[in-house]
Amino acid sequence: MILFIVLAVVSIAAAVGVIAAQNPIRSAMALVLNFLVLAVIYFSLNLHLLGISQVLIYTGLIMMLFLFCILLLNLSAPQMLTEPSYLKRWAAVLVTGSLLVVLFSQIVGPWLVPVPPNNTFAGVISNAPDDFGTAKAVGNALFNHWVYGFEIASLLLLVGIVGSILVAKRRG
Amino acid sequence: MTEVPLAGYLTLALILFVVGAVGVVIKRNPIVIFMCIELMLNAANLAFLAFAKYHTTPLAPDVPASYTFMNGQMAVIFVMAVAAAEVAIGLGIIMAIFRTREEIDIDEMNLMKG
């Protein structure tokens, strides 16, 4: 519980850092921290495979691509990366932040009420087996029952690769 | 050591999601906006995994019982795959726009405006 609170605070701080930083590199670093903390939370949920995939895919590859692009822009046009500040932003923060209140009251709120009249989810405790996040369990499920989804995802990735090459190669 | 309640994970996911949404609204640099979208995707992942751990979903009757805890994890795997593809394409587009326009402020990209 204490571990979770610490992790949650760090991850929220990192998330706020992403949008508070003026510099995209700082944002990217905060996001990397956030992803790593999320990976630790996944580990604490006994989800080994997804935790390590989080590190491998998000911090290892996706954020690396982000950094690559930021550095590339930094090299060719550093002035493009400064963030102009404007007043309307605070209004936007308020309006979007109110989303938090609405969603909280609707989604998480019912869990916090001690004995809600007709909430079947209340007081739910974890009943998952300990090994439900291991590579074996996930692989078994992925390649048996979800194999079509897996194939479609791989097709999507292939299309993504070809598409990104097309986008990047076309010269005006 | 008490167990973390499901509501804890959901609250964390919610806060992360809203922070990402705020970032998408207020930021002008498309790369940072993209990062905020990734943040929102991760918040959704966290919620999926919390539910995977705490709340089993009934499946079709012919599916083995051991798969009842897998729905959330499968969703997250697909989200990760989609995010990877999306990032590859999205960053490619951003770089292409930058090459042609020499400008990446999101508010200036109004060429497609009617």
Place this chain on the structure above:
Amino acid sequence: MTPEFWWGTLRALIIIAFVLVGVPPVIWWERRLLSWMQDRVGPNRVGPWGLLQPIADGVKLFFKEEVMPAAVDKFVYWLAPAIALFPAFVIGATLVWGPNPMLTPVADVDIGILWVLAISSLGVYGIVLGGWASNNKYSLLGGLRSTAQLVSYELAMGVALYSVLLVTGSLKMTEVVARQQAPLYDVLPWAQNWFILTPYGFGAGVIFLICMIAETNRAPFDLPEAESELIAGFHTEYSSMKFAVFFMGEYAVMAMFGAIFTDLFLGGWSPLPLNWDYLSAQASAAHLGWLSSALSFIGGAWMAPVWFIGKVFFLLTVYIWIRATLPRLRYDQLMNVGWKFLLPFAALNFVLTAVWMLFGWLAFGIAAAVVAAGYLMVVGFVLRPRAFKDAAKVHLVDVQANTAQTIEVQR
């Protein structure tokens, strides 16, 4: 505190001590061996054979003045060396260096190999951030190169490991090592099935070795710090202890990758690919009691760390040897090797491994022969003539230019 907690702490401390104690000898060995290969003397003044040279260097770096350029991003500038050193300590968490489960590995988790891949990809953040924070175009270029290099080579490395995983059937490092102690090809009882001795494992091992050199930014893949192009790349602006930390991180990761290669392909901690238990049993059956006990001692738990460190040392020598032998790749060549050579071959190796496992070695041989013939035909009839034509053109132009220049000079 349970005993398991103390054992865990001990396991972690052993790995950290291995990293910390291991770095100075590695630096000394690199400098001496490189000097010897280049017909120089190398450091030989401080201590016997210059053995204390790295310590003297460390003291010197410690007392040097810290120079920080103007307009650096201070926080990131401080953070980058720490991030660069971090994976060196963490990557060994799943390393197996002996048979005793109380001492090794630190955590025998079911994602051991993925852990190695994931953590090794984190190390590059130190390089990128250091290059960016230095506020120097050369450093930035170094960081930029390292991102692209990492992404390309990480991929080939992962795909090369698929065949190891396929044969082992588990991501656990202990099981990978245990699988390699089975009889060779599952038929020869006196030998061990080191993956480097199997055809598919050999292919995967070569690809993994190349990728590992690229991941640790060593020559001939040291593009991020290419001193003849980028001054010193990402650590141009780093001095004093921060530079020392970068330097140490590089060598520590190098040693750790040597250890990982040992676990994955060179049979972990057993000395030669011989089945020591089997040989020992044979010897005692032949009434050679002393030979039997000697054999079981050699293959036993007490000598395991010695053999393991010996193999890591051998791999470090290979690293240095390659550095002394090969010139640095050009950047486009680097990308070509990664994407057009290593990745397809790793994928092909994976498929061939599957063929071996399903249909046996004969089918593997036939499939490999067909693939090799196809590859040679493609290269011989399609790719090569074009390349030769281009090369000839360039050569001709060069010759003309040279002649023109010579004539010019002669005039």
